[in-house]
Amino acid sequence: MEVRTGWNGNTTMHEDAAIKNSEEAEKSPSMINDQDDPDNKGEKNTKTVSFLKLFSFVDSTDVLLMIIGTIGAIGNGLGMPIMTIIFGEMVNVSGINQNNKDIVREVSKVCVKVLYLAAGIGVAGFLQVACWMVTGERTRIRGFYLKTILRQEIAFFDMEANTGEAVGRMSGDTVLIQDAMGEKVGKFLQLVSTFIGGFFVAFFKGWLLALVLLSSIPPLVASGCLMSIIRSKTASRGQSSYANAANVVEQTIGSIRTVASFAGEKQAINNYKKYLITAYKSGVYEGLASGLSLATVLLVMFTSYGLAILYGSKLILRKVYNGGDVLNVIMAIMTGSMRSISLHECLCCW
Numbered sequence: 001m002e003v004r005t006g007w008n009g010n011t012t013m014h015e016d017a018a019i020k021n022s023e024e025a026e027k028s029p030s031m032i033n034d035q036d037d038p039d040n041k042g043e044k045n046t047k048t049v050s051f052l053k054l055f056s057f058v059d060s061t062d063v064l065l066m067i068i069g070t071i072g073a074i075g076n077g078l079g080m081p082i083m084t085i086i087f088g089e090m091v092n093v094s095g096i097n098q099n100n101k102d103i104v105r106e107v108s109k110v111c112v113k114v115l116y117l118a119a120g121i122g123v124a125g126f127l128q129v130a131c132w133m134v135t136g137e138r139t140r141i142r143g144f145y146l147k148t149i150l151r152q153e154i155a156f157f158d159m160e161a162n163t164g165e166a167v168g169r170m171s172g173d174t175v176l177i178q179d180a181m182g183e184k185v186g187k188f189l190q191l192v193s194t195f196i197g198g199f200f201v202a203f204f205k206g207w208l209l210a211l212v213l214l215s216s217i218p219p220l221v222a223s224g225c226l227m228s229i230i231r232s233k234t235a236s237r238g239q240s241s242y243a244n245a246a247n248v249v250e251q252t253i254g255s256i257r258t259v260a261s262f263a264g265e266k267q268a269i270n271n272y273k274k275y276l277i278t279a280y281k282s283g284v285y286e287g288l289a290s291g292l293s294l295a296t297v298l299l300v301m302f303t304s305y306g307l308a309i310l311y312g313s314k315l316i317l318r319k320v321y322n323g324g325d326v327l328n329v330i331m332a333i334m335t336g337s338m339r340s341i342s343l344h345e346c347l348c349c350w
Contacts, residue, residue, distance in 0.1 A: 055181065062138055065131040066185075072127030073186045077193025079121035080335045081201045086113050088205070088328030095323055128186045136182020191339045198336025206321050206329040212311050213333045216304035217340075220297060224341025227293030234286035241279035248272045297341065301334065308333075 058066075090110045097103040202210040252259055252268040259268060312326035321329075 057141060057144065058135075062135050065135045065138075069128050069131030069135065069186050070189055072124045072131065073189035074193045075124030076121055076128050077190040077339075078197045079117060079124065080194050080339075081197035081332055082117055083114075084198070084201060084328050084331040084335065085205075086110060086117065087331060088324035089113075090324070091327050092322055092324035128190060129183070132182045132186035134182075136178045141177055141181075188343065191343050194339040195336045195343070198332045198339070202329045202332035202336070205332070206315075206325050209308065209312055209315060209321065209326060209329045210333060213304060213308055213330070216300060216307065217333075217337050220300045220304070220337050221340055223293055223296040223300060224338075227290055227297070228341075230289035230293070231286055234282045234289070238279045238282035238286075241275045241282065245272055245275035245279070248275065301338075304334065305330065 055062075090107065093106045093110055094103070097106050100106075199210070202213070248268060248271050252264075252272075259265060308326070308330045312321070312330065315321045316323060316326060
């Protein structure tokens with residue numbers, strides 16, 4: 001209890017004021033007092049919706065754009081398997097006509113096919129990216145998200161969220177949802193088309209060599225998926241840390257009088273630094289994991305190239321396949337395998 005004498009000689013008791021300030025400090029944002037552990041947030045049950053539920057707000061224009069974008073994505077995805085066929089044809093033409101005067105004319109015919117394919121892939125890629133990006137930008141989910149937040153009672157912001165978290169989530173989560181509804185869908189369709197088309201071409205051109213190369217796919221896909229999983233988890237942890245750091249700033253500035261009265265500036269700064277350090281460590285772990293996983297992918301890929309060339313040369317000597325078929329099978333299998341690795345990045349968004 002503190003006793004002070006005012007300028008008019010009156011004595012004032014400040015015990016009640018101190019108790020009041022203490023209660024106010026206890027009710028102040030928990031980030032300042034380091035009472036809100038970020039690990040406890042993960043224990044809360046979160047409700048999820050299905051992927052198709054995200055398209056509840058689309059209209060007829062969005063449906064048309066999605067249909068055109070799907071056609072473009074499939075065409076763009078089939079471009080790489082078709083390219084392997086043309087490369088194999090190029091090798092055969094060069095080998096057969098190496099002592100022929102018409103080699104330039106024969107090779108030029110194949111080059112014209114490459115130009116036609118490039119034009120088709122360019123148009124298909126433009127339709128894929130443009131239509132799906134426009135579909136993602138046209139989504140009205142951000143407007144509905146803001147309306148839903150504004151409809152909540154005051155108790156919602158005290159118990160479930162606060163102003164800083166609501167703003168951060170609205171600007172962050174809606175971007176992720178927009179990406180999942182737009183560009184990632186087109187990318188997923190493109191990768192699936194390349195995967196199916198690559199294996200179809202490989203087994204059609206040389207099923208025997210394709211079966212041998214299938215042994216390299218499990219370690220290749222496993223290392224790629226491991227890289228994607230680690231990157232997604234570390235990125236999510238870093239985003240959560242940045243959101244918590246923003247909450248510390250928002251709550252400290254909003255309650256600056258309470259913080260200053262209890263000399264809590266250093267505590268707020270320490271909490272802010274703690275979340276930034278967590279985000280920094282997440283980025284470091286993501287870089288290390290990505291580097292190791294990429295090294296594993298390259299190791300498996302080039303080892304598979306060596307195995308394919310070794311076995312393919314034996315098949316060429318036995319007159320089972322020619323050089324163009326072997327190159328076609330190798331490129332088609334590797335193209336499909338590499339695209340299957342990237343599928344997990346799209347699936348993580350859903």
